[in-house]
Amino acid sequence: MISFRELTKRFGAHEAVSSLTFDVRPGEIYALLGPNGAGKTTALRCLATLMRPSSGTVVVGDADVMSDPRGVRRRVGFLSTSMGLYERLTAREQIEYFGRLQEMDGTVLIHRVEELIDRFGIGPFADRYCGRLSTGQRQRVAIARAVVQDPEALVLDEPTNGLDVVSGQGIYAFMQESRSRGKAILFATHNLAEVELLADRVGILDGGRLVAEGTVSGLLEYTGTPNLTRAFLSLVRH
Amino acid sequence: MRSVWAVARKEVRETLRDWRTLAMMIGVPILLYPVLLVASQQLALFGMRRAEAEVVRIAVIGAAADSVLLRLAGDDRIEVVGVPGAPPDGAAAGSAWLAAAGVVDAAAAGIRAGSLEAVVVLEGNPSDSGTLSAVLLFDDTSDRSRRARTMLRETLDGWGEEMFAARLLAQGLPATFARPLAVADSSLARPDERGGYVLGRFLPMLLVTITLLGAFYPAVDLAAGEKERGTLETLLTSPAPAFSIVLGKFVTVSAIALVAAALNMGSMFLTFRTGLFQLPAEMVLDISIPPTALVWIFALLVPLAALFAAVFLGIAVRSASFKEAQNTLSPLMLLVLLPALLPILPGTELTPALAIVPIAGPALLFRELMSANAGVGMGLLVIGSTAVYALGALWFAADAFGRETILFGGGDLESEPGSRVLRGFGGPRRRGQTPRPVHALIVLGVVAALNLFGAPFLGAALGLERALLASQWLLMLLPAVGFVLLFGYDPIETLSLRRPSARQLGGALLMIAGGTPVAWFLAWLQSQLLPIPEELVEALTRLVSADSFGRMVWLVFVAAITPALAEEFLFRGMLLGSTRNAMSPARAILLNAGIFAIFHLSIVRLLPTAWLGLLLAWVVWRTRSIWTSVTMHALNNSLVVVLASLPAAQDWGGDGTEAPPLILLPLAVLLLGWGVRILQEEKPAGEA
Numbered sequence: 001m002i003s004f005r006e007l008t009k010r011f012g013a014h015e016a017v018s019s020l021t022f023d024v025r026p027g028e029i030y031a032l033l034g035p036n037g038a039g040k041t042t043a044l045r046c047l048a049t050l051m052r053p054s055s056g057t058v059v060v061g062d063a064d065v066m067s068d069p070r071g072v073r074r075r076v077g078f079l080s081t082s083m084g085l086y087e088r089l090t091a092r093e094q095i096e097y098f099g100r101l102q103e104m105d106g107t108v109l110i111h112r113v114e115e116l117i118d119r120f121g122i123g124p125f126a127d128r129y130c131g132r133l134s135t136g137q138r139q140r141v142a143i144a145r146a147v148v149q150d151p152e153a154l155v156l157d158e159p160t161n162g163l164d165v166v167s168g169q170g171i172y173a174f175m176q177e178s179r180s181r182g183k184a185i186l187f188a189t190h191n192l193a194e195v196e197l198l199a200d201r202v203g204i205l206d207g208g209r210l211v212a213e214g215t216v217s218g219l220l221e222y223t224g225t226p227n228l229t230r231a232f233l234s235l236v237r238h
Numbered sequence: 239m240r241s242v243w244a245v246a247r248k249e250v251r252e253t254l255r256d257w258r259t260l261a262m263m264i265g266v267p268i269l270l271y272p273v274l275l276v277a278s279q280q281l282a283l284f285g286m287r288r289a290e291a292e293v294v295r296i297a298v299i300g301a302a303a304d305s306v307l308l309r310l311a312g313d314d315r316i317e318v319v320g321v322p323g324a325p326p327d328g329a330a331a332g333s334a335w336l337a338a339a340g341v342v343d344a345a346a347a348g349i350r351a352g353s354l355e356a357v358v359v360l361e362g363n364p365s366d367s368g369t370l371s372a373v374l375l376f377d378d379t380s381d382r383s384r385r386a387r388t389m390l391r392e393t394l395d396g397w398g399e400e401m402f403a404a405r406l407l408a409q410g411l412p413a414t415f416a417r418p419l420a421v422a423d424s425s426l427a428r429p430d431e432r433g434g435y436v437l438g439r440f441l442p443m444l445l446v447t448i449t450l451l452g453a454f455y456p457a458v459d460l461a462a463g464e465k466e467r468g469t470l471e472t473l474l475t476s477p478a479p480a481f482s483i484v485l486g487k488f489v490t491v492s493a494i495a496l497v498a499a500a501l502n503m504g505s506m507f508l509t510f511r512t513g514l515f516q517l518p519a520e521m522v523l524d525i526s527i528p529p530t531a532l533v534w535i536f537a538l539l540v541p542l543a544a545l546f547a548a549v550f551l552g553i554a555v556r557s558a559s560f561k562e563a564q565n566t567l568s569p570l571m572l573l574v575l576l577p578a579l580l581p582i583l584p585g586t587e588l589t590p591a592l593a594i595v596p597i598a599g600p601a602l603l604f605r606e607l608m609s610a611n612a613g614v615g616m617g618l619l620v621i622g623s624t625a626v627y628a629l630g631a632l633w634f635a636a637d638a639f640g641r642e643t644i645l646f647g648g649g650d651l652e653s654e655p656g657s658r659v660l661r662g663f664g665g666p667r668r669r670g671q672t673p674r675p676v677h678a679l680i681v682l683g684v685v686a687a688l689n690l691f692g693a694p695f696l697g698a699a700l701g702l703e704r705a706l707l708a709s710q711w712l713l714m715l716l717p718a719v720g721f722v723l724l725f726g727y728d729p730i731e732t733l734s735l736r737r738p739s740a741r742q743l744g745g746a747l748l749m750i751a752g753g754t755p756v757a758w759f760l761a762w763l764q765s766q767l768l769p770i771p772e773e774l775v776e777a778l779t780r781l782v783s784a785d786s787f788g789r790m791v792w793l794v795f796v797a798a799i800t801p802a803l804a805e806e807f808l809f810r811g812m813l814l815g816s817t818r819n820a821m822s823p824a825r826a827i828l829l830n831a832g833i834f835a836i837f838h839l840s841i842v843r844l845l846p847t848a849w850l851g852l853l854l855a856w857v858v859w860r861t862r863s864i865w866t867s868v869t870m871h872a873l874n875n876s877l878v879v880v881l882a883s884l885p886a887a888q889d890w891g892g893d894g895t896e897a898p899p900l901i902l903l904p905l906a907v908l909l910l911g912w913g914v915r916i917l918q919e920e921k922p923a924g925e926a
Contacts, residue, residue: 012819013670013731048475051642070477078475082468088255089248100244101476129255145472 001026001184002047002153006056009042009208016042018208019056024153024184029175031195032188034205035236040188041081043205044157047186048078060153074102077151081158083142087131091122091141094130095148102149116144120174136167143174154178156187160194172198192228202228206236241478245486249460253494259455263494267448267502271509290315294386295353297321299341300360302370309393316389319354321345342375349377355386358394367405431609434527438608439582442601444506445499445535446578449543450571452498453491457550460487461635462563465555471645484551484636491547492540499539531607534617538607541624542600546574548631555638556676581605588616594623672732673725678816679833681721685808686837688713702781703796710804718808722815732815733807738863745916746857746866750873752909753853755902757846757874762897764845774842783882790883798875802868809834809851810858810867823859830855850874862922 002024009017017039024030034040045051047058049069057064063071085094095116099109117126120140125133130141139159147154154175160168175185175198189195195202196216204212204219212219212235216228223231253259295317298306310316322344345357355376362370372394376387406415427435464470473483507527527535550567557563577598580586588602599620606612638644692713696705722732729735738746782797784790809830817826834851835844854867 012672013728045642045646050471050474050645070479073475073477076475078472080468080471080475082471084467084469084472086248086252086469087467088252093248093251097244097248098476101241101473101478103240103477105240 001028001061002030002155002186003059004043004047004056005059007043007046007053007058008055009039009046009051010054016208017046020205020208020210021056022203022210022213024186026152026184027179027182028200029179029185029187029198031199031202032186032205033190033192033195033202033232034188038205038236039208040205041157042208044078044155044186044188047072047155048076049073074149075152077146077149077154079142079146079154079156079159081161083138085130085138085142085145088129090127090129091133091137091144092117092126094141095144098145099148104149112148112150116148120144120170135162136164136170139163139167140170143171147178151183153184153186156185158189159187160189160191168194192232196228204232204235211235239482241476241482242485242489245478245483246489249456249487249490250493253456253459253490256459259459259494262455263452263498264501267498267505269505271502271506275509289381289385292382292385293317294355294382294389295319296356296358296386296390297345297348297354298358298360299345300358301362302360303358306358306360306372306393306397309397310390313389316386321348321354321357345375349375349383352380355380355383356390358390434608434610437527438605441608442581442604443575443578445503445539445604446542446597446601447575448502449495449499449539450546450574452495453543453546453550454567454571456491456494457547458554458560458563458567460491461551461554462557463560465557465645466559470555474639474645480639481636484632484639487551488544488547488632488635491551492544495543495546496539499543500536503535527608528610531610531612534607534612535604538600538603538617538621538624541621541628544628545596545624545631548628548635552631552635552638555635556644562676577601588612588620590616590619593619596624596627600624670731671726671728672819673721673727673812673816675813675816675820677725678721678813681717682808682813682833682837685714685717688717703792706796707800710800714804714808718804718812722812731818733811734815734858734862734864736861736863736865738861738866739920741916741920742861742863742866743869745913745920746861746870747873748909748913748916749853749857750870752906752911752913753850753870754874754877755898755906756910757849758898759903759906760845760849761843764842770842779882782879784879785883790879793879793883794876797879798872801875802872805834806854806858806864806868806871809837810854811864814855814858818859827852827855827859857917860917860922861920 004020004022007017007020008015020039020043022030032040032043042051046053046065047060049065049072053065057066058072059065060072060075063069063075065072086097089097092113095113096109099112104112117123120143122137122140122144125137130138133141143159146156156175159171159175163171172194175187178185179200187198199216201213201215202219203210212222214222219231219235220226220228223234225231225234293315296310297319298310299321307318310318321341342359345354345359348354349357357375359373359375360370361373362368374387374390374394377383378387402416403413406413425432461470464473474480549570553566553570554563557566574597577595578601580592580598581601581604586592586602588599588606592602593599593616603612603617603620606616689709693705693709696708699705700708719729719733721727722729782793784793813833814826814830817829820826821829831848831851834855835848838844838847840847850871854870857870858864858867
C-alpha cells in the first residue's frame with residue numbers, strides 16, 4: 001500500500017533521508033522509530049507531498065508522490081504533530097471543510113461528518129470553536145478531519161504527543177480498528193511502549209538511514225536485548 | 239474551482255469571527271469618521287469659544303500710544319498693562335529712547351515670561367504726512383499671543399485706514415483716488431466641482447490607505463498566521479491544488495479590502511451629507527460624487543484591492559511568523575503610500591506614463607474622477623495596468639504556497655543566525671550551509687543604511703576618493719564577509735570562493751566584452767526617456783578621468799578593482815549564495831540584478847546597472863566562482879576610467895548620452911552568445 005523506494009531528501013549538502021526503502025502493507029501498523037533529527041518527519045512529509053524527494057519516490061496504492069501528488073493526497077490521511085486545526089471553526093465545520101477539499105459534497109459529506117462525529121465522540125463539543133477545546137478533544141477532531149475521505153492509508157506523526165493516558169487509549173483503539181478495516185498505518189513516534197502495543201512492524205531510522213526493520217520480537221532477537229528500549233539504544237548512534 | 243470557493247467560504251467565515259478584523263473592517267470605518275469629525279469639530283468650537291472668552295494682556299508704548307489705547311478701550315477682551323520704565327503716556331518717547339531705557343527689552347521679557355501677550359512699539363508722528371511705524375512684539379508659538387497680535391493688528395489697520403481717508407479728505411481727493419484698480423476673484427466652479435476638487439486632494443491618499451489597511455491584517459493572518467499555527471501544512475496535504483488555495487485566500491483578502499474601502503467611503507460621505515459634520519460657512523462645497531464616478535472608483539478599487547491582497551499574501555507566506563510578516567510589510571506599506579501622495583503635489587497630471595505606475599496611477603485617477611476630468615481611455619489604462627500588476631502579484635503569491643522551503647524554511651538545518659552566532663570564528667562549520675535569503679537581505683539593508691548615512695561623514699573626513707575606498711572596503715566588503723564567517727556559514731559555498739577554469743574565465747571575458755556595449759546601448763536608450771543631467775555626466779567624468787598614467791592606475795584601483803571586490807562579494811557572493819538553495823536560478827538572478835540596480839540609487843543608470851547585475855549573477859550562478867564576476871566587474875569599470883582618461887577614447891564617446899555605433903550590437907550579441915555557450919558547456923567550478 002505505502003511503498004518507500006530509495007527515498008532521499010537533501011537540504012543543501014545535508015542528507016536528511018538517505019535511500020529509504022520499506023513498505024507498509026494493507027492492514028498493517030508500521031512504526032517509524034528514531035531519535036530527534038533521524039529524518040522521520042522529513043520522510044513522512046515527503047509521503048504527504050509536502051516535500052519533494054531529492055531522488056527516489058514514495059508510492060501509495062498506484063499513486064506516486066512525484067507524478068501524481070494529488071492522487072496520493074486523496075489516498076492518505078495525514079496528521080501532523082501540530083494537529084493543524086482552525087481556532088475559529090467549530091469541530092463540525094473543521095471536518096466539513098476538509099471534506100469539501102477532498103471533493104466531497106451534499107448528503108454524502110453531511111452523512112460522513114455525522115458518522116465521524118459519532119465515531120470519535122465529538123458530539124458534545126461539535127459546535128464549539130476548536131480554539132476552546134481541550135488537547136484530547138482537539139486530537140479527536142484532528143483525526144476525524146484526517147480521515148474524512150476514508151483514506152486507504154493513514155500517516156500519523158507522533159499522534160499521542162501531549163495527550164493523557166485516556167486520550168491516548170482512544171487513538172490506539174482507532175488505529176487498531178483501522179488496521180482491522182484493512183488500512184495501512186504508518187506512524188512516527190518516540191514512545192516505545194505504544195510501539196510495543198500497536199506496531200506489527202518497526203523501522204528504526206538513524207541519521208536518515210533505515211538501520212533496522214522487523215517485528216518487535218524480531219528486533220529483540222536481532223539485537224539480543226531483553227526489551228525494545230535496549231534494542232533501540234543498541235541500534236542508534238548516541 | 240470548487241476548492242477555491244471552499245477555501246474562500248471558510249476564510250470569510252473565520253475572518254468574520256475575528257474581532258480584530260471586524261473592528262478594522264467595519265467598526266473603524268462606521269464609527270471613525272463621524273466620531274473623529276464631529277469630535278474634532280466640537281473640540282475646535284470649544285477651543286475657539288474658550289479663546290474668545292479669554293482676556294489678553296497687551297501694552298502700547300511710544301509715540302501716540304494714547305490714540306491706540308483709546309481705540310482699544312471699549313474691548314473687554316483686552317487688558318492694558320504697563321511696561322516697566324515706559325513713560326506714563328508714552329507720547330514723548332521715541333523708539334531710540336525706549337530702546338536706550340531698556341523698555342523694549344522689558345516688554346519682550348514680559349512676553350517671554352507670559353506676563354503679557356503682545357506689545358505695540360510706536361515711533362514717528364501721525365499728524366503730518368509722515369509715517370508712524372508700529373512694531374508688534376509677540377510670540378508666534380503661543381496661541382494667546384498670536385490672538386493678541388491679530389486683535390492689535392485689526393485695530394492698527396483700522397486706525398491707519400482712517401488716517402489715510404482723513405489725509406485724502408484734507409487734500410480734497412475722493413476715497414477712490416488711492417484705488418485706481420479694484421481686483422476681485424470670481425470662481426466659476428460650482429459647489430459640487432469645488433467639493434470634487436477638495437476631495438480629489440485627500441481622498442486618493444485615504445482610499446489607497448484604507449484599501450491597503452483592509453488587506454493588511456487578513457493577508458498576514460491567512461498566510462503567515464496560518465503557517466505559524468501549523469494549519470497550512472495540513473491544508474496542503476488535501477488534494478486541493480496550491481493555486482486554488484491561494485486563489486481562495488486571495489479572493490477573501492481582496493473582498494475584505496474592498497468592503498473596508500466601500501464602508502469607509504460610505505461612512506465618510508454620510509458624515510458629510512447628513513450634516514453630522516458642518517463645514518465652515520465660508521467653504522461653499524458640495525461633497526458628493528457623481529454616480530458614474532462612483533462606478534469608476536469601484537472598478538478601480540477592485541484591481542487595487544487585488545494588488546494589495548496578492549502582494550501582502552505573497553510576502554506574508556514567505557515570512558516565518560505573523561510577527562515577521564508584520565515587520566516586513568510595515569516599511570513596505572510606507573513605501574506604497576508615497577506614490578499615493580502624488581495627487582497633493584501641484585502640477586502633477588495623469589499622463590499615460592504615470593497611469594501605468596503602480597499606486598500613482600490609481601491615486602491620480604481617483605483625483606481626476608473627483609473633479610470629473612478623467613477620460614475613459616486613461617481610466618481603462620489605469621485599471622488595466624493595475625489588474626496586470628495584481629495578476630503578477632498573484633503569481634508571486636501562488637508560487638510560494640506549494641514550496642517546501644517556504645513552508646518549512648529550507649529544511650531542518652540550523653539556519654537561524656541567532657543559533658549560529660554563538661559558534662563564532664573558528665568554530666565548527668556545517669559544510670554547504672548558506673544563509674537564508676531573508677537574513678542576507680537584512681545584512682544588505684544594514685549595508686545600504688551604513689553607506690547612506692556613513693558615506694557623507696567619510697566624504698567630509700577623508701575626501702571623495704579615500705571615502706570611496708573606505709566605504710567599499712569597510713562598509714560593504716567587511717560586513718558581507720564578516721556575516722558569513724561570524725555566523726558560521728560555509729564561505730566557499732556562500733561566497734562561491736572557487737577557482738574558475740581557464741575556459742570559465744574565457745567565457746566570462748566574452749560575456750563582459752559583449753555585455754558592455756549592450757549596457758552602453760541601454761544607457762543611451764534610457765537617456766532618451768529620462769535625460770541624464772549634464773552636470774552629472776560632467777561630475778562622473780571628472781571623477782574617473784586621469785591626466786597621467788600613475789593617476790589612471792590609482793583610479794582603476796579606486797573605481798574599478800575595489801568596487802569589483804566589494805560589490806561582488808556582497809551581491810554575487812553573500813546575496814546570491816543565500817538564494818542558491820532557496821529559489822530557482824531565474825528568480826535568484828532577477829532578484830540579484832534588481833537589488834543591485836536599486837542599491838546604486840541612480841535612476842539614470844538603472845537599466846545598464848540592472849543588465850550588468852543580470853550578467854554577473856548568471857555567470858556566478860553558472861560557474862560557482864566569484865572570481866569570474868570580480869574580473870568582469872573590474873574590467874567594465876576599468877573601461878570607464880580608460881575611456882574618461884584617454885583623449886582619443888573620449889572622442890569615441892561612451893558616457894551613455896550618445897548612441898553607440900550600431901555595428902557594435904550584433905558583435906556584442908555574438909560575443910554574449912559565445913560566452914553563454916562556453917559557460918553552459920563547462921561544468922561549475924568544484925564539480926568533478
